[in-house]
Amino acid sequence: MxxxxxxxxxxxxxxxxxxxxxxxxxxxxxxxxxxxxxxxxxxxxxxxxxxxxxxxxxxxxxTDEGKKQALQTIRKHRLWEVFLVDKLNFAWDEVHEVAEELEHIQSPLLIQRLDAFLNYPKFDPHGDPIPDEFGDVKAKPRLVLNEMEIDQMGQIVAVKDSSAAFLKYLDKVGAYIGARIKILDKTDFDGSIEILVDQKKNLFMSKEVAANILIQQS
Amino acid sequence: MxxxxxxxxxxxxxxxxxxxxxxxxxxxxxxxxxxxxxxxxxxxxxxxxxxxxxxxxxxxxxTDEGKKQALQTIRKHRLWEVFLVDKLNFAWDEVHEVAEELEHIQSPLLIQRLDAFLNYPKFDPHGDPIPDEFGDVKAKPRLVLNEMEIDQMGQIVAVKDSSAAFLKYLDKVGAYIGARIKILDKTDFDGSIEILVDQKKNLFMSKEVAANILIQQS
DNA sequence: TCATTTTTTTAGTCTAGGCTAATTATTATT
DNA sequence: AATAATAATTAGCCTAGACTAAAAAAATGA
Missing domain, CATH: 1.10.10.10 (Winged helix-like DNA-binding domain superfamily/Winged helix DNA-binding domain)
Known part of the structure; x- marks a missing residue:
């Protein structure tokens, strides 16, 4: 390929x-x-x-074979992202482009060793799960924040839009991977929602923003 | 480029x-x-x-500009080699091909961070000097082993031929980067030489082999 | 259903990097 | 100095991956 x-x-x-x-x-x-x-x-x-x-x-x-191969590329991409953030101190919103290049390096041994060096991480810096070397992902199902109902709770585990702009916005309003949230209110009219972050901070966001935040239910 | x-x-x-x-x-x-x-x-x-x-x-x-650019690529190649050997436990004779791919990743920030992460190494695993970010190499001059004279001394600092076969051969006969050597004898006829390794081990080698070993004089 | 719009494919062109075969420059040899 | 040998270049072709314009298929809707 x-x-x-x-x-x-x-x-x-x-x-x-x-x-x-x-x-x-x-x-x-x-x-x-x-x-x-x-x-x-x-x-x-x-x-x-x-x-x-x-x-x-x-x-x-x-096809199944295609899926397997795609997951290998995704695995490589995400492992490199972990490397960049954990070892080279990149910010989570700076890694995508570089990982996009690194993922195409052809060396199974390299990926095997990198995985070990990083201590077999299960998630990348955006919270996305890292497939194992057989392409298996055993991450629990995630919900899109804007599709959750009032009073549902969970933890932010990933973002869909990992563009620098979006990631910086999240940072600014105080949302982050790992934050525990609860849906306080939802406006049918425009789909905007209000959430409680870490049991202390109220946060209002548009449907567009919420649609890009993935939640793991607890 | x-x-x-x-x-x-x-x-x-x-x-x-x-x-x-x-x-x-x-x-x-x-x-x-x-x-x-x-x-x-x-x-x-x-x-x-x-x-x-x-x-x-x-x-x-x-040209000077060309030299500068080539040295940047060489810098990247050698830094990746250090990474592979020091961090991912590759053997020094396994790194070349992978580094050949990694050296083309375009990200000045990546190389800057990698350099820092590796603690600003001055030599790659083959003993070759790593140019700095301006393309400057301040390594002391090296001699080719087969051009040295009887009684001259020095330290093995690099090999020219970093093929797996050659590196394995060196390993087998007990030569390695860092070994202190002294020229004991030299045969004009075929250019073969005899050296003393680490003041204790006599080693005989052909001109062909010696021509691939670089020495730093002490 | 039939015409219009939208989507997709085909045909043909372009650039990067390879190749072979043919040609032209340079170097070596009588 | 002329010819033979070698080295380098050109011409023409190939594949990958992009593009535009034209054609064809599918979907929509009056």
Whole structure:
């Protein structure tokens, strides 16, 4: 697999995550920031390698083999993120781009050793679970904050949008990975919510922000 | 600079090291394991970027700017080698290929942090000096073992041929980076030499082997 | 249902880096 | 100095991965 193929496969994997049946060419183009024409070409290639099932005009399904390979790339990405934050003192909002490059280094031994060196971490700095070397993820299910009901409780374990802007905003308002939260109020009109952070701090946020925060229920 | 360009420039830098005036297309093709035709093309491109001075049919000279850039790549390569050996417990003869990939990661911050994390090492696991962030190398001059005279003394600080086979051979006969040596005898006929290792072990080696061992005189 | 809109694919072009075969420069040898 | 040998360059082709424009299929909606 080339770097480009790995990136496409990873994108298709992520787009399939929400339980969506099939992923469209346009979706992939959007995620990859390429044009649909380029995507068609790549889908044909990935189809031939049997990491996806490709039926012209009907989008793609990722195969079990494809899933396994995508999870390997994701594993590498997240391990490197842990390395950057834990060992090289990067901020959690500075690691994505570099990890995007590092994840394509081809050396199973390297990843094995890195995993050991980092002490077999289970989550990356954004709270996302790190698949094991067989592609297994045994993380408990997570909820999207804006889909929770009043009085439900949990812990912030991840963010979907790990852009620098979003991460900085969270930091500013006092939300962070690990924070324990409780839904205090929810406005049907605009979907905005009010939460209690660590049993002491009230925090109001828009639906858009809440939709990017993942919660582990306790 | 693309990865390919970086690799060519690094090769040209190394080929220029022996004080050779100009480097031939064939030399570069040999080092890069590509065909001369491909090299001609790349030399034209590198010439346009002014990292080399290229006169058709007369080989190339690396420019000051080119030297600076090559040294940055070399710096990155060697820092990663230190990381692999010191932190991830790679053997010194296992690191080259992986470092060859890692050296192309583009992130000045990453290298800065890595350098600090490794405690600003001055030599890589093969004993080669690590240039600083300005491309300066302040390592003392080294001699090639087969060019030393009887009774001269010094310390093994590096090997030129860092192939796994050569490194394993050295290990087997009891030579290693850091060993203190003294030239006991030299045969004009075939250039083979006999050395004393650490004041206790006599070691006989061919000119070919000795030509790959670099000595720091004490 | 049939026409229009949207989505997707195909066809053809481009750049980076390779290659081989043919050509041209330079160097070596008589 | 002329010719032979070697080295380097050019020309033309290939693949990967992007693009645009055109064509075709699918979805929508009047």
């Amino acid at each position: 080339t770097t480009a193929e790995e990136n496409y496969l990873k994108a298709i994997y992520h787009l399939s995550e929400g339980g969506k049946k099939s992923v469209s060419t346009n979706d992939v183009a959007g995620a990859m920031k390429t044009k649909p024409a380029s995507v068609s070409d790549m889908l044909r290639k990935l189809g031939e390698k049997e990491v996806i099932e490709y039926r012209k005009y009907y989008g793609v399904h990722i | 693309t990865t390919a360009e970086e690799n060519y420039l690094k090769a040209i830098y190394h080929l220029s090291e022996g004080g050779k005036k100009s480097v031939s297309t064939n030399d570069v093709a040999g080092a890069m394991k590509t065909k001369p035709a491909s090299v001609s093309d790349m030399l034209r491109k590198l010439g346009e970027k002014e990292v080399i001075e290229y006169r058709k049919y007369y080989g190339v000279h690396i």
